[in-house]
Amino acid sequence: MDQSIRKVVIVGGGTAGWITACLIAAEHRNAGERRPEVTLIESPDVPIIGVGEGTWPSMRLTLQKIGIAEADLLRECGASFKQGTEFVGWSGDDAAPEYYHPFSFPIEYSNTNLAGFWLEHRDRSSFAELVTPQAKVISAGLAPKQVETPEYAFAVNYGYHFDAGKFAMLLHRHGVEELGIKYVSANVVQIDGEPGGDIQAVNLDSGASIEGDLFVDCTGQRSLLIGDHYGVELQSIKDQLFNDTAIAVQVPYPQADTPIRSVTQSTATKAGWIWDIGLQGRRGIGHVYASDYLSHEDALSIVREYVADTSPGADLDELTFRKIPFEPGYRSELWVNNCVAVGLSAGFVEPLEASALALIEQSAGIISKQFPVNREIMSVVARRFNQRMQYHWERLIEFLKLHYVLSQRTDSEYWAACRDPETCPQGLRDKLTVWEQQPPWHDDSPRVDELFPSASYQYVLYGMGFTPSYPFLPGVEPDRDRKRAEELARTNFDKTQRVLNFLPTNRELIDAMISQREVA
Numbered sequence: 253m254d255q256s257i258r259k260v261v262i263v264g265g266g267t268a269g270w271i272t273a274c275l276i277a278a279e280h281r282n283a284g285e286r287r288p289e290v291t292l293i294e295s296p297d298v299p300i301i302g303v304g305e306g307t308w309p310s311m312r313l314t315l316q317k318i319g320i321a322e323a324d325l326l327r328e329c330g331a332s333f334k335q336g337t338e339f340v341g342w343s344g345d346d347a348a349p350e351y352y353h354p355f356s357f358p359i360e361y362s363n364t365n366l367a368g369f370w371l372e373h374r375d376r377s378s379f380a381e382l383v384t385p386q387a388k389v390i391s392a393g394l395a396p397k398q399v400e401t402p403e404y405a406f407a408v409n410y411g412y413h414f415d416a417g418k419f420a421m422l423l424h425r426h427g428v429e430e431l432g433i434k435y436v437s438a439n440v441v442q443i444d445g446e447p448g449g450d451i452q453a454v455n456l457d458s459g460a461s462i463e464g465d466l467f468v469d470c471t472g473q474r475s476l477l478i479g480d481h482y483g484v485e486l487q488s489i490k491d492q493l494f495n496d497t498a499i500a501v502q503v504p505y506p507q508a509d510t511p512i513r514s515v516t517q518s519t520a521t522k523a524g525w526i527w528d529i530g531l532q533g534r535r536g537i538g539h540v541y542a543s544d545y546l547s548h549e550d551a552l553s554i555v556r557e558y559v560a561d562t563s564p565g566a567d568l569d570e571l572t573f574r575k576i577p578f579e580p581g582y583r584s585e586l587w588v589n590n591c592v593a594v595g596l597s598a599g600f601v602e603p604l605e606a607s608a609l610a611l612i613e614q615s616a617g618i619i620s621k622q623f624p625v626n627r628e629i630m631s632v633v634a635r636r637f638n639q640r641m642q643y644h645w646e647r648l649i650e651f652l653k654l655h656y657v658l659s660q661r662t663d664s665e666y667w668a669a670c671r672d673p674e675t676c677p678q679g680l681r682d683k684l685t686v687w688e689q690q691p692p693w694h695d696d697s698p699r700v701d702e703l704f705p706s707a708s709y710q711y712v713l714y715g716m717g718f719t720p721s722y723p724f725l726p727g728v729e730p731d732r733d734r735k736r737a738e739e740l741a742r743t744n745f746d747k748t749q750r751v752l753n754f755l756p757t758n759r760e761l762i763d764a765m766i767s768q769r770e771v772a
């Protein structure tokens with residue numbers, strides 16, 4: 253029997269489905285006889301989730317691999333540049349109410365840890381300002397590069413904000429027209445194959461049956477293949493991260509030339525937080541909250557008040573406030589037999605730090621790069637995939653929990669519960685114990701494919717006001733460390749002044765890139 257893997261069937265046409273389909277098709281477009289045939293099936297009746305507007309810098313590489321011009325992303329998806337996240341009101345410390353988690357690493361991060369020096373001089377500047385020009389670039393509303401900078405290159409690191417629905421449409425068009433993906437609009441109504449064995453085909457409400465060698469479940473919260481067919485349960489993590497509902501709203505700018513911010517702003521509320529994302533023509537705003545601690549009515553009035561305060565003149569009655577419930581958790585086994593889950597079907601924790609699309613890119617990247625040429629290899633790839641994803645989910649939960657466990661807010665039961673050590677994963681408790689005596693460093697995030705490097709932990713820890721008992725790395729001679737850090741702080745200061753002088757605003761750069769593309 254021929255056990256070659258030739259036919260890939262992806263069920264679901266949201267961001268997860270299209271990113272996976274496009275990456276597989278692009279990676280193997282020159283594979284000759286071994287090139288797999290990629291088919292994507294999408295229900296005409298079940299809409300995509302339509303949120304997921306914040307990405308990481310990894311999205312630049314994903315788009316480059318797929319072959320999408322950056323200017324097309326800007327033109328077709330209302331996209332803007334994202335340089336990190338600004339956290340407002342999380343620490344509960346009125347003296348330091350906000351901080352940045354920027355996308356750039358601290359200066360010379362591969363060999364110098366600046367945390368000790370900053371902790372000794374914390375009154376001079378924020379941690380982010382001391383270690384990277386990006387903090388001031390964000391505050392000044394500037395873009396991450398110049399018009400002349402080649403596409404996907406940068407002066408300071410960046411990802412994107414975009415309209416999730418338009419992004420799926422762009423990938424759809426590109427995938428079908430440029431990458432040869434077959435598209436089928438129909439509902440999958442039945443699956444051929446025993447739950448203990450491989451799937452042979454999926455049957456559609458059109459009467460057609462689509463056979464495949466590898467099936468990718470991108471059916472979102474429905475989780476049709478990995479959940480319903482294979483019975484892999486969602487492991488809830490609501491005992492650690494409590495948020496389970498969002499209310500999303502799109503708010504137009506008052507004027508066409510309103511400045512566009514290049515961070516996701518995340519503002520803590522009494523039982524959750526509000527995201528605020530600037531696109532070209534509107535902001536995407538959403539209140540993420542824990543329904544065990546806040547009623548829907550109260551959550552709605554908090555986000556309405558936020559919109560009224562930040563968008564004077566907006567007519568709230570004209571806006572649609574959409575409720576999106578979710579169960580925070582993930583499935584322990586994501587690749588079972590010849591079926592792998594990517595996206596919301598695999599799990600979802602909450603949108604803090606916008607990690608879901610990055611996890612989709614990682615998953616789709618592994619499937620496309622380690623594409624199993626035959627069934628025997630697939631079992632090995634599946635085992636490794638499951639181990640790797642388990643690692644990523646555990647680290648993701650720890651990193652998100654860090655934002656809550658350090659908060660000193662006292663305004664609700666929610667924040668008290670967030671700090672309860674019983675709700676904190678052991679891995680994070682261990683890290684915090686170590687960081688009392690030494691700052692985060694490379695051994696804390698040892699893998700090359702780590703979602704959150706130790707630098708990310710530094711930005712959050714010191715932004716939240718974490719004060720360790722001892723600030724330097726073990727074995728470091730503090731005087732030498734201080735001298736080197738002084739030099740680097742000066743270098744960073746000079747570089748900051750330089751980039752502030754030449755970078756355009758976000759809107760200037762976006763408009764220029766779009767008009768260049770239209771002329772070409």
Ligand SMILES: Cc1cc2nc3c(=O)[nH]c(=O)nc-3n(C[C@H](O)[C@H](O)[C@H](O)COP(=O)(O)OP(=O)(O)OC[C@H]3O[C@@H](n4cnc5c(N)ncnc54)[C@H](O)[C@@H]3O)c2cc1C
Pocket residue numbers: 263264265266267268269293294295296297298299300301302303304305306307416438439440441470471472473474476498500538576578594595596597603606607608609610
């Ligand atoms: C409130 C909220 C905010 C978020 N914000 C962010 C963010 O800022 N950044 C980020 O990275 N991520 C974010 N996410 C996550 C992000 O939205 C998702 O990870 C991403 O959109 C991928 O969704 P998906 O493709 O898995 O599912 P969906 O978009 O739900 O797509 C599911 C697809 O399955 C199809 N389907 C379902 N049933 C069938 C069937 N029977 N037959 C055929 N097709 C079927 C549907 O038609 C649809 O095409 C957020 C999520 C939520 C809930």
